[in-house]
Amino acid sequence: MTGPFSPDSAPVRLDRDGFCVIRNLLPANQIDAIDCSLDYDFAATPYCVGDFFGERTKRFGRLLTRAPATRALVMHDAILALAQSVLSPNCDRIALNLTQAVEIHPGALAQYPHRDHDLWPAIKGGHQFQVNVMWPLSPFTEANGATRFWPGSHRLTYDGDVSESAAIAATCEPGDALVWLGGTLHGAGANVSDDLRRGIIVSYCLGWLKPFELQWLVYPPEVARHFDPDLAALVGYAQHRPNLGNVEGRCxxxxxxxxxxxxxxxxxxxxxxxxxxxxxxxxxxxxxx
Incomplete structure (x- = not known):
């Protein structure tokens, strides 16, 4: 992955390859501050259980309250506009699907290549279900497990080649945003370095889908009432017409x-x-x- 790609060119890259890197979208020092604020949570969180999440990997969610500064990632104007441009033709409103911090440790194996939209047991191909963003907290290199993508794998015409030679490691830096579609085949690389690889995943989905992270339990009303109205709506405190997600028949x-x-x-x-x-x-x- 080389060369600068702006938010304006991202839709073209996503349509062609299924993923792209938008360079220098936020100041690196802003990302460093978020990284430092999560040090305790990374230290306190045990390794995942199971080969998919990774037994040399740590993951945790609920980032909007663990690290309130992550709201700037979730509500970034250019990212929201991009997610809406991809998803809104097929929903009344988009929704927050997930916020997750990830720390991949030395010795971690490469992750199984997968498509995130397989969360939902529905026939795929008519439209996109999901847009994901990885915000690197540390440099992503091939050695420390930069996420690998199979270009064009979001298309129905993809030849199904999942060999390592067909994959591209999306190297990127803090301040960059790595964006991919829910239908794009991908997986974290093996960490063969001596360094940790940290990042934050922010995922958006069609507003009528059940989200990966159950937002209403993660952010109950007594928490969400302190969010800005647009953020509260994104995490689920808004109806999807017609009347989907209501409480007592009300928004x-x-x-x-x-x-x-x-x-x-x-x-x-x-x-x-x-x-x-x-x-x-x-x-x-x-x-x-």
Missing amino acids: PSYLLAGKRPDHVAAVDALRPDQADALRTYVQTQRGEG
Whole structure:
């Protein structure tokens, strides 16, 4: 991976290869500060159990409260715009799927090549389900396990070559953003160095999917009420029309109010086309058509 790619060119790269690196999207010192703020959590977290997550790897979520500065990663304007451009044609709103810190230790084996959208047992190919972003906290090199990608593997026409020779290691630096589609075949590389490899994954998905990290338990109302409204909506305190994800027939954002009534009226939340069809139907019944 060489050469600078701007947020403007990222959609073209994603469509062609299924992944891209956007260079220098944030100052390196801002990323360093986030990295330092997670030192305790990395030290306290045990190694993963199982070959997929990696038994020489540490992972943990709930980053918006563990390290509030990660909100700048989740809500980065260019990244959100990119995720929305990929996903919004197939949903009313996008949702936060995951925040996860990852630390790959020396001796870690290469991760099994996989597609993240296989979380959802649905037929793939019509559209994208997911956009992922890796924010490196330390340099990603081939030696320390930089994520490997199989270019073009998000396409239905991909020949299925999963050999190591077909993969590209996405080397990148703190401040860069490594972006890939949920349908792109990838996996962390083996760490054959003497250094740790740290990064933060922020993942977005179609708003009508169940997220990988169950956001409403990770960020219950007493936590989410302190988020900015846009962030609260992204983690799930907003309905996906029509009426998906409601609480008592209301948008779940009402749970974030200081005082909530015990009894509330259910309120329609329809897409414009549904609202138009319903309006016509009601007018006909009333003799207004």
